[in-house]
Amino acid sequence: VTLLEQNPRWRLVPRGQAVNLRCILKNSQYPWMSWYQQDLQKQLQWLFTLRSPGDKEVKSLPGADYLATRVTDTELRLQVANMSQGRTLYCTCTPGQTNERLFFGHGTKLSVL
Amino acid sequence: QQKVQQSPESLSVPEGGMASFNCTSSDRNFQYFWWYRQHSGEGPKALMSIFSDGDKKEGRFTAHLNKASLHVSLHIRDSQPSDSALYFCAASEHGGNMGYKLTFGTGTSLLVDP
Numbered sequence: 001v002t003l004l005e006q007n008p009r010w011r012l013v014p015r016g017q018a019v020n021l022r023c024i025l026k027n028s029q030y031p032w033m034s035w036y037q038q039d040l041q042k043q044l045q046w047l048f049t050l051r052s053p054g055d056k057e058v059k060s061l062p063g064a065d066y067l068a069t070r071v072t073d074t075e076l077r078l079q080v081a082n083m084s085q086g087r088t089l090y091c092t093c094t095p096g097q098t099n100e101r102l103f104f105g106h107g108t109k110l111s112v113l
Numbered sequence: 114q115q116k117v118q119q120s121p122e123s124l125s126v127p128e129g130g131m132a133s134f135n136c137t138s139s140d141r142n143f144q145y146f147w148w149y150r151q152h153s154g155e156g157p158k159a160l161m162s163i164f165s166d167g168d169k170k171e172g173r174f175t176a177h178l179n180k181a182s183l184h185v186s187l188h189i190r191d192s193q194p195s196d197s198a199l200y201f202c203a204a205s206e207h208g209g210n211m212g213y214k215l216t217f218g219t220g221t222s223l224l225v226d227p
Contacts, residue, residue, distance in 0.1 A: 043219060
């Protein structure tokens with residue numbers, strides 16, 4: 001059973017253009033939703049965790065700027081701007097704050113045009 | 114500095130052989146460890162967790178944790194071609210209330226030759 005639906009699966013992003021990603025939670029028992037990035041060297045890095053609708057956070061990392069929003073209990077969004085290097089963004093979910101396994105979505109692979 | 118170091122970078126074993134991965138944390142705040150596996154084109158999937166000193170066995174997979182040295186290992190016996198994937202060690206901080214925030218190691222690429 002798929003817990004997370006990520007769209008799109010792949011996007012070609014013109015340099016200087018922002019892109020908006022969505023992640024839909026299919027099971028409300030896993031409400032702690034996060035974004036992780038995986039760079040071209042396959043290194044995984046936590047970006048954000050947003051629990052409640054209305055939560056927003058921004059972050060700048062080498063190669064991209066991020067704005068994450070928890071839109072509803074089931075929808076998480078990520079805006080990626082100023083991307084200079086390709087990467088894959090994964091949405092994750094978990095039941096709570098304690099040490100339980102993360103479930104990853106299929107990811108959205110971003111390539112710079 | 115990478116807080117979670119993994120070795121080797123890549124590994125090739127024959128079908129039916131033993132595959133072993135190592136991971137060391139440089140941060141004593143990391144007390145909880147996971148192993149994740151990622152097949153090509155997919156998101157990572159959790160294999161197993163280990164939070165206490167000693168061994169933990171789940172089927173063909175055995176994890177070992179030494180908290181004093183912050184060293185964790187994973188062993189896969191009777192390796193199958195379907196085990197070919199990228200393996201990550203991941204750690205979360207002591208206290209356990211940010212389990213959603215994992216710090217991942219650099220990964221080990223496993224190839225199991227049929």
